[in-house]
Amino acid sequence: MKQNKKIVVLGAGESGIGTALLAQAKGYDVFVSDKGTIKENYKQSLIDNNVTFEEQQHTESKILDADVVMKSPGIPDKAPLVKQLRENGTQVISEIEFASEFTNATCVAITGSNGKTTTARLTHFILEKELEVGLGGNIGDSFALQVLQKDAPNYVLEISSFQLDDCYAFNPKIAIITNITPDHLDRYDYKLENYVASKFRIVQNHTENDVLIYDADDEILNEYINTHDIKSTLIPFSLVKTFKNGAYLSDNNLTITLENNTFSMPTKDLALNGNHNIKNAMAAATVASLLKIRKQTIRESLENFQGVEHRLENVLKINKVQYINDSKATNVNATYYALESMEAPTVWIVGGVDKGNNYKELFPFVNEKVKAIICLGKDNEKLKENFSGMVDILVETEYMSEAVKIAYKIAEAGDNVLLSPACASFDLFENYEDRGRQFKASVRNL
Template identity: 65%
Template sequence: MRLVILGGGESGVGTAILGKKKGYEVFVSDFGKIKGNYKEVLIINGIAWEEEKHTEDLILNADVVMKSPGIPDKSPIVKKLIEKGIPVLSEMEFAAPFTDATIIGITGSNGKTTTTMLTHHLLKSAGLNVGLGGNIGKSFAWQVADNKYDSYVLELSSFQLDGILNFKPHIAIITNISPDHLDRYDYKYENYIDAKFRITMNQTEEDYLIYDADDEAITEWFKTHTTKAKLIPFSLTKTFSEGAYIKNNKMEISINHEEFTMDTEHIALEGKHNMKNAMAATSVAKLMQIRKSTIRESLSNFQGVEHRLEKVLKIQNVQYINDSKATNVNATFFALDSMNTPTVWIVGGVDKGNDYNELMSLVREKVKAIICLGVDNKKIIDVFGNVVDIMIEVSTMNDAVKMAQRLSEKGDTVLLSPACASFDLFESYEDRGKQFKQAVKNL
């Protein structure tokens, strides 16, 4: 069996290692450059590879193809594979049949990284032998090749879910759905929503789907679709006999006739959106039979996620916050919503079809100045130019941070929450966040 892998990054190399271990003839092809550390792994394992090209003769003879999530279905080589009827799978679909581990899959437009990390933290603190993977951390396939874990917590992007046929998590979470990546879904929001719900398409009555019952797109989907999985809703406003909710500043969870309560003030994560992430993660912990005392302790000592509302430093009584991971409007909405002081907002980057008007009421209420950090800031300026007194364009992170210091006074917050992808000026949102933190430290 010939396994061809498109993309020589973490998921591609991990899949190559698993494929080789399972007796496939493996070939890795990357249209860009393969990083040195990954090349070494391929060479040590005797796996054939090529970079900066896709040689059709070596690809179109595959029995099965694993495509990295960053490669769109519209790319010419993928189109040719599909025309030939060669199955093109995601890493999850390829790797899952090779493990008996319990799989917890987490998707959503926002909050999925925090929910994934918190869920992993809850299970690991309880002594479970649990792996972390998918869209973050080490490749799932690579971990399956090493046969390490009894359960996995996987962060799943819509792109990873696009490439599944039979994959099914035992416990699935949909944190929320808001317009994102529409360029990959023919600019049709319903296509993107359907992609997210693929997480539950193979679930049976033995499985569970945990979801945000306050989310409009999710509740609309349920009006015309069904899933076999047992439903566990969570909400900030509604109460359930089976599910999770907040009432009188307490998180209350009822699952399989078992109750769990905890004062929200003892939960380490702050902000309404994080209460939802905590409810989702705690619901998993309850399903996995984790003791209540362990859950409480883990929720109170969780450190949060880098580049997600991460407090960097307080300088002259101004708090600097790194929310570089906010790559869409909905994520930035949560960030601005959780600000309690006048805010200098650093925003901009590669816009994926954003509607900034959704932020208008929050900007009027909380933002004193906007610093645009992007190659093309016209849209942001058009929307907010008449709303805030001060609007400045910069082209480097150092300039953005220095300008923010000048514009801020005691008691203010400087918030990097770009609402955009980072590829115009930075390698990635991580690179953008690290540059921000370094610039703050240099003040």
């Protein structure tokens, strides 16, 4: 990509602003366009750096004149303007693609349907004890801005399928795919194979000198790896299999063997509970082992990591009832892990915008562990159809404060109250963070 080209940045969020400032510094002619209102701090940043921008509109003549377009991952390919750009042969890329061109850092890139945020934060938590490392992508500060301001020698990047769709040359030294379950299929013509192919773009430029760490218990991942020419060196992790090179369970110990070098620690010492978190720990510790972090550092980090907000987050214990915020569970698979990890009778708060959910895999846990269901959504018919025969109490509300008050009345000493919606949040909340914070505020107001 030559300099002095015209770059248009579509969407002035965290990734857009970072890209604009990096592009400006690298000699590009930059224009930022956002169909909504740009946040004041972002707007000020553009003004301070003399970057031309517009908000609440897209001026097509200026956008279609671009040599390259950085598209916010939230803008779908089906958007007429994006379609037109592609038809014109204009290169449409993601922030990850753009920023990676200007750094020689070792990148650890993490994708998957669930667990990628926890895995990314945990990996960064371990690595930062001994390495200079940035955290970016879907979390942390803009990757592009970090490359501009203080280019670290290492990065941990959480990357969504939407970001990967617009990556072409990006090549992370270490890639992790945590798992793949049907999600966001509306963006992939409702074809699972399209979504899976999108996730595997993370290794599209890999050679045998690069590493793919993946869940060997995931049938979708196994099938793709077995039927496609993946060039990466494969390092699997599993709860039920063992490997010469990989991570696995051995006598309730998390064990990682890499080229005859073994790391091991009891799973009971992990700070995070649940089988899904054992897998997240396996992936993160494998990265740390590859990057030569000391075993003692890895062990202490896994013992002390405090987890991610809105992911199985213990909020408060009131009258011996534990309130748990799992608002980040926006699909059935994430809620599966949450219910699996419950070890006490549970009042389950569920609901929101259904993404074509199939709730059958939750039935055994609901039968075994859930004593009452509180449906928190505008349309709860599908939830009622699936679960009304399994619990004695099923109630509906559109208010978080009311959902928590109902749960407070139902729950008894020793129970859990779990917010794990299995659905998107946009019917009643701004996003899953807003939903989780309202839950926590309502619990604290009891």
